[in-house]
Structure formats: structure tokens, C-alpha cells
Amino acid sequence: MRIAFFDSGIGGITVLHEAMKQLPHEDFLYFADTLHVPYGTKSKEEVFTFVKKCVDTISKEDVKALVIACNTATSIAIAELRKTYEMPIIGMEPAVKPALEMNRSSGKRVLVFATPLTLKQSKYRDLVSRIDDMGMVDSLPLPELVDFCEQLIVESQQIIDYFHTQLIPFDLSLYGTVVLGCTHYPFYRGVLKKILPSHIQIVDGSAGTVNRLIQILTHRDQLFGRGDGDLKFMCSNNDTAYIEKMEKALKMLRNVGE
Numbered sequence: 686m687r688i689a690f691f692d693s694g695i696g697g698i699t700v701l702h703e704a705m706k707q708l709p710h711e712d713f714l715y716f717a718d719t720l721h722v723p724y725g726t727k728s729k730e731e732v733f734t735f736v737k738k739c740v741d742t743i744s745k746e747d748v749k750a751l752v753i754a755c756n757t758a759t760s761i762a763i764a765e766l767r768k769t770y771e772m773p774i775i776g777m778e779p780a781v782k783p784a785l786e787m788n789r790s791s792g793k794r795v796l797v798f799a800t801p802l803t804l805k806q807s808k809y810r811d812l813v814s815r816i817d818d819m820g821m822v823d824s825l826p827l828p829e830l831v832d833f834c835e836q837l838i839v840e841s842q843q844i845i846d847y848f849h850t851q852l853i854p855f856d857l858s859l860y861g862t863v864v865l866g867c868t869h870y871p872f873y874r875g876v877l878k879k880i881l882p883s884h885i886q887i888v889d890g891s892a893g894t895v896n897r898l899i900q901i902l903t904h905r906d907q908l909f910g911r912g913d914g915d916l917k918f919m920c921s922n923n924d925t926a927y928i929e930k931m932e933k934a935l936k937m938l939r940n941v942g943e
């Protein structure tokens with residue numbers, strides 16, 4: 686049985702990559718909703734329908750757990766998905782809590798990058814209001830970054846210029862941590878390290894999500910360790926060129942060792 690990962694496009698590969706590093710003896714399935722990527726600029730209702738359809742398809746495969754490797758899909762559909770399917774479903778949310786903890790002693794602020802749809806959801810707003818009692822969290826939607834990422838435009842002047850423009854309103858000396866609250870964004874960790882002042886730490890939810898996955902599978906006695914890292918890519922429009930793109934994206938992450 687495989688561990689499945691789902692995202693609108695190639696973003697969830699950043700989480701898959703982390704899981705493959707930590708679980709070399711499991712087998713994996715990765716599903717991208719190529720018919721509807723990007724999710725972050727669409728309506729909640731549309732995204733809910735798209736996610737439901739993809740998860741239906743995934744549930745027909747031989748899978749033992751599903752990671753919704755997409756902050757946007759998680760914020761919209763996770764509760765409903767858990768009611769519908771028996772397999773364990775692990776979601777993602779922007780790593781605001783660890784970021785706030787990292788800044789406790791310095792008193793610096795947290796800047797959360799995510800899709801417009803994630804930032805609009807009550808799930809995100811409730812999370813922030815629950816843990817940000819001092820009003821230290823700001824957010825910035827970066828929808829264009831998902832489009833760049835889907836074209837595998839990662840290290841280019843265009844990206845550097847894009848970040849510089851987006852960050853103009855922020856006095857970066859006040860911030861201690863940037864949270865990558867969309868699974869596409871860790872592809873830009875390298876670029877961000879060059880652009881952001883060196884005191885700013887960059888966090889994302891991949892490792893936390895994989896730890897949760899391991900906990901759940903261990904608890905269910907379903908971590909077999911008999912696989913060999915076999916990986917099956919699927920996408921909603923069955924496009925072989927896109928499958929090649931996903932393979933290339935995984936290779937890119939392996940090359941930078943992120």
C-alpha cells in the first residue's frame with residue numbers, strides 16, 4: 686500500500702520529498718489536480734468540488750494514508766474529507782505556531798506567505814487569533830509565485846524582482862521569521878535566503894506534516910518499511926508532459942538537498 690500526497694500542482698512535491706527522505710522504505714503516490722491548478726485564486730466552493738473529485742480518485746488506489754499537501758485545500762476541505770473517508774488524512778496549515786515560538790525571545794514579528802484563499806479562510810484567521818495574542822503576525826498573499834512555480838521558473842531575475850516588489854511595504858528589520866504557508870513556496874527557499882536579511886529564518890510545514898504522518902501510521906501499525914521508495918505520479922488531466930515536469934521538480938529539490 687502506498688502513502689498518497691495530493692496538491693493542486695507541483696507544490697506538494699516539497700512535502701513528498703521530505704517524506705521520501707524520512708521514509709525510504711515506503712512506497713508513494715502523488716496526485717496533482719492539473720485540470721484546476723491554481724487553487725489559491727479560485728472560490729472556496731470551486732476548490733471544494735475539485736478536491737473532493739481528486740480525493741475520490743485517490744481513494745480508489747491502494748493507499749494507506751493521504752497527505753493533503755496543500756494548505757489551501759486543507760483549509761477548505763479537510764473536515765469534510767475526514768468525515769467521508771476511512772483512511773487517515775493528514776492536512777497542512779501555515780507553521781505560525783513554531784514561528785511565533787522561535788521569535789519569543791527576540792520580540793520580532795512573523796510574516797506569513799500563503800495563497801489569497803488560505804489567508805481568507807476562517808481556519809487561518811482562527812489559528813492566528815488563537816495563538817497570536819500580541820499581534821505579531823502579518824500575512825502576504827503571493828498567488829503569482831504558484832504560477833511561476835508551475836512553469837518551473839525558480840532561480841531568475843524575474844523572481845528576485847517579484848519578491849522585491851512584494852516586500853516593499855514591509856520593514857524587514859522588524860521580522861524574525863517568514864512562514865512559507867503554501868507548499869509551492871519552498872521551491873523559493875534558496876532565492877529567499879539571498880533576498881531576505883540574514884537574521885530572518887524561513888520555516889515551512891513539511892517536516893511537521895511528515896512527523897504527524899509517521900506518528901499516525903506508527904499508531905495504526907501501518908508503517909511497514911517493506912517498500913523501496915517506489916513513486917507513482919498521477920494527475921487529473923493524465924498529461925504525460927506534466928508527469929515529466931513533476932519528476933523534474935522532485936529532482937530539483939533533491940539537487941539542492943532541501
Ligand code: DGL
Pocket residue numbers: 692693694696697722723724725726754755756757758800803831866867868869
Ligand atoms: N500548494 C498549494 C498550497 O499549499 C496551493 C497553491 C495553489 O494552487 O494556488 O496552498
